Amino acid sequence: QSIYIHSHVETPQGVKRLNGGGIWRFRPETLELEIVCKGFVNPWGHHFDRWGQSFATDGAYGEGINYVFPGSVFVTSPGATRIMSGLNPGSPKHCGLEIVGGGHLPDDWQGSMITNDFRAHRVCRFVVTEDGSGYASRQEVEVIKSSHVAFRPIDVKMGTDGAIYIADWYNPIIQHGEVDFRDERRDHVHGRVWRVTAKGRPTLRTAIAENATVDELLNLLKVSEDWTRLNAKLLLKQHGAEAVLPRLAAWLGSLDAADPNYEHQRLEALWLYECLDSPNAELLAELVKSADHRVRAAAIRTASHWRTRMKAPVVNEYFAAAVRDEHPRVRLEGVRALAEVPSAESAAQALVALDQPMDRFLDFALWQTMRDLQANWLP
Structure with missing residues (x-):
């Protein structure tokens, strides 16, 4: 706009x-x-x-x-x-x-x-x-x-x-x-x-087949091309949750934990659950504790989207833990997620971010959260 x-x-x-x-x-x-x-x-x-x-x-x-x-x-x-x-x-x-x-x-x-x-x-x-x-x-x-x-x-x-x-x-x-x-x-x-194009490098053939099956589309979530992964998710969404969710659970269970892209593949699965409007509390609980800070940050963002669809104490615990995370971007996501939970306790939890080093992005995020929550803490 x-x-x-x-x-x-x-x-x-x-x-x-x-x-x-x-x-x-x-x-x-x-x-x-x-x-x-x-x-x-x-x-x-x-x-x-x-x-x-x-x-x-x-x-x-x-x-x-x-x-x-x-x-x-x-x-x-x-x-x-x-x-x-x-x-x-x-x-x-x-x-x-x-x-x-x-x-x-x-x-x-x-x-x-x-x-x-x-x-x-x-x-x-x-x-x-x-x-x-x-x-x-x-x-x-x-x-x-x-x-x-x-x-x-x-x-x-x-x-x-x-x-x-x-x-x-x-x-x-x-x-x-x-x-x-x-x-x-x-x-x-x-x-x-x-x-x-890049000279001396072959171009790709990544167009998705018109009759691609659910399993074939799920496997495309592993490829490196962003265009392919995005459109695979959009096509899976068209298949509908009833057809996709059982196959998605099986695909998720088949992933190789030794694959260098394992955590990103699980993140793609989380986003597909979100795309299908079908929260997966178990997967979310695992990814908010991922070893990769980029996955943890993304999982906290998804948790904020699902905050009204899951048990409030559980989601709020994720946010509180994120504010204490070792990586500043996860802390930023936690601080901003708490802005969606209007209470004085949320404001107090957000301020815990000050216990670790700040930077201009995180400082703005905290400042904005305190403004968003001011009706709950400001006398």
């Missing part, structure tokens, strides 16, 4: 409101609608990494890649007294966002974030690495840089062949009204799609 939009949306859970920019989370089956973050001017790029963490770009502001977590607030949010900055201060506006993954592109490109500087005729690449409870971002050499005034890359996606596809608006004029709408240079007909 962009800066000039003011939304007042009726849902079964009441009216949800967002003034100015932001990102929503909507569940079609239950019509649940909630705000993930507030702010931005034109948030024209949003993506999840393989561990479920969100990142965004702003096509009308800047600061490169932005790390988005529940309750985060960014520039221009009406009434905001404190905001988060992006990971690349001073960086120009960017449009679209994709995260590189899969077997076609080189290893040193895996996890890179690709976005577009449409004003300067560039397709940009950022390397994002973990930094405490959040991330740090470093811009690398451009994927494409052109002197052609009509090259206007506006969106980017990974294809089923492992290549990068770039949507080029192909227009020398980008302004709203500074140039006459009847100006003959305005091109209403042409546009281009560019395909970027």
Whole structure:
């Protein structure tokens, strides 16, 4: 949602409101609608990494890649007294966002974030690495840089062949009204799609068969291509819980604990249970104690989504344990999850995060949680 939009949306859970920019989370089956973050001017790029963490770009502001977590607030949010900055201060506006993954592109490109500087005729690449409870971002050499005034890359996606596809608006004029709408240079007909591949490396064949069985789709949750895993989950959702859940339980039990990707495969299973709106308390209990902090953080996020569907004492215990976790990102997820449990006890539990080192992401998360819970603790 962009800066000039003011939304007042009726849902079964009441009216949800967002003034100015932001990102929503909507569940079609239950019509649940909630705000993930507030702010931005034109948030024209949003993506999840393989561990479920969100990142965004702003096509009308800047600061490169932005790390988005529940309750985060960014520039221009009406009434905001404190905001988060992006990971690349001073960086120009960017449009679209994709995260590189899969077997076609080189290893040193895996996890890179690709976005577009449409004003300067560039397709940009950022390397994002973990930094405490959040991330740090470093811009690398451009994927494409052109002197052609009509090259206007506006969106980017990974294809089923492992290549990068770039949507080029192909227009020398980008302004709203500074140039006459009847100006003959305005091109209403042409546009281009560019395909970027790695020289000397074979492309992939990852398209999912139209008649793929439930078991075949489940096995696709093991592959390295994000596109394939995402669409496999969407197709499994179409099969329905009744057909998928028995096979999912069997698939989960068949996973090899010695596989280096074992924990990620179990996380994919957890997300599929969430996709099917079928909470699995046993799997969740195991993953909140995973040896991998990225899995623990993702599991706490899922627990916050399931908080009204599970026994409150159990879920609240997960949140309290997360705030004491050894890794700051898990602590951040725990702090923000407690904001959804309105009580003075939740505020007290969130403050336990101060017993360990803080950073700017975690500090903002705690500050926001205390504001969210102020009706429960502030005299």
